[in-house]
Amino acid sequence: MSELIIKMDYIEQFIEHLWIEQGLSENTLSSYKTDLKKFNDWLLLNKKILSDVESQDIQQYLSWRHKNNLSARSTARFLSTVRRFYQYCIQQNLISYDPSVNIISPKLGKSLPHSLTESDTELLLSMPDQDSSIGIRDKAMIELMYSSGLRVTELISIEMSQISLRQGVVRIVGKGNKERLVPMGEMALTAVEYYLSHARLEFLKNQSNDILFLSSRGQQMTRQTFWYRVKFYASQAGIKKHLSPHTLRHAFATHLLNHGADLRTLQMLLGHSDLSTTQIYTYVAKERLKQLHQEHHPRG
The missing domain is CATH 1.10.443.10 (Intergrase catalytic core)
Structure with a gap:
C-alpha cells in the first residue's frame, strides 16, 4: 500500500477527485498539486513517504517552512491541502490515521488587497x-x-x-x-x-x-x-x-x-x-x- 501511495500518479488521482467532486478551478488544483509535491519531496529527503506520515512530521515540515521564510498564508494553504489529502486517504481506506487532525493553522493577519484610486x-x-x-x-x-x-x-x-x-x-x-x-x-x-x-x-x-x-x-x-x-x-x-x-x-x-x-x-x-x-x-x-x-x- 505504501508503495502505491508514494507514486505521483496517486496525487494525480486525488487532484482528479477534487476536480470531479467539487469542480475546482485549474489554478486551485495546480496549487494543491504543487503543495503535495513539495511536501512529498521533503519527505523523501527525510526517508519518509506520504502514507507513513505522523503528526510530528508535519510539525517538522512547518518548522522547515518557517525557517525558510515561507509566508503564513501559503503555509495555511498547505495545511488545507494536506488535510484534504489525508481525509481522502481515510475515505479510500488507504490509511487508518489522519496525521493532520491536531495540527493548528498559523494565525493570519488581515491581508488588505491592493486597489487603485x-x-x-x-x-x-x-x-x-x-x-x-x-x-x-x-x-x-x-x-x-x-x-x-x-x-x-x-x-x-x-x-x-x-x-x-x-x-x-x-x-x-x-x-x-x-x-x-x-x-x-x-x-x-x-x-x-x-x-x-x-x-x-x-x-x-x-x-x-x-x-x-x-x-x-x-x-x-x-x-x-x-x-x-x-x-x-x-x-x-x-x-x-x-x-x-x-x-x-x-x-x-x-x-x-x-x-x-x-x-x-x-x-x-x-x-x-x-x-x-x-x-x-x-x-x-x-x-x-x-x-x-x-x-x-x-x-x-
Whole structure:
C-alpha cells in the first residue's frame, strides 16, 4: 500500500477527485498539486513517504517552512491541502490515521488587497489606443473587468453566449462552476459593443471561436497575456503602485463600498460563497478614510 501511495500518479488521482467532486478551478488544483509535491519531496529527503506520515512530521515540515521564510498564508494553504489529502486517504481506506487532525493553522493577519484610486482607475482606462484592434480589445476587457468585478480567469473565459448586449449583463461561471449574472455597466457595454463591431473579426482570422476576447492568434487569451497588457497600460499611465492580476476587481469592490453599496450586494456581484470573504473590503474602505483624514484634516 505504501508503495502505491508514494507514486505521483496517486496525487494525480486525488487532484482528479477534487476536480470531479467539487469542480475546482485549474489554478486551485495546480496549487494543491504543487503543495503535495513539495511536501512529498521533503519527505523523501527525510526517508519518509506520504502514507507513513505522523503528526510530528508535519510539525517538522512547518518548522522547515518557517525557517525558510515561507509566508503564513501559503503555509495555511498547505495545511488545507494536506488535510484534504489525508481525509481522502481515510475515505479510500488507504490509511487508518489522519496525521493532520491536531495540527493548528498559523494565525493570519488581515491581508488588505491592493486597489487603485478612482482617478488612477480612470487614467488606466484611458490608456488603450482606440485606433488599433489590440487597443480596442484591451479597452473592452479592462472596462468589463472593472465594471463587473470579474476574476481574470472569468474574464478570459467568457463565451459569446454568456453576454447579452440588449440586457447589459454577462453570465459568469465562477469558482466551483457557480453561475452569476453581473451587470456590465454603460461604459463597459459601449466598449464591448465597439470591440465586437470593430476588432473581433480581425482577431478571428476566418476561424471559428466562441471565446469573446481573442488573442492575436484568434485563440483564448492567457491570464499572463492579459496581465502583461494591464501592466503595460499602468506603466504608460505612470501608476507606480503595486498591482496584481486582481487589482481592478479589488478597485471595483472598494469603489462600490465607498459609494454606499452594501456587503450582501457586493458578495453577490463578486461571487463570494462566504460573506466573511467580502468583508475584507470594509477594512480597505476604512483605511482609505483614515488616510484622507490624516492628509486633509488640520488635526490629522
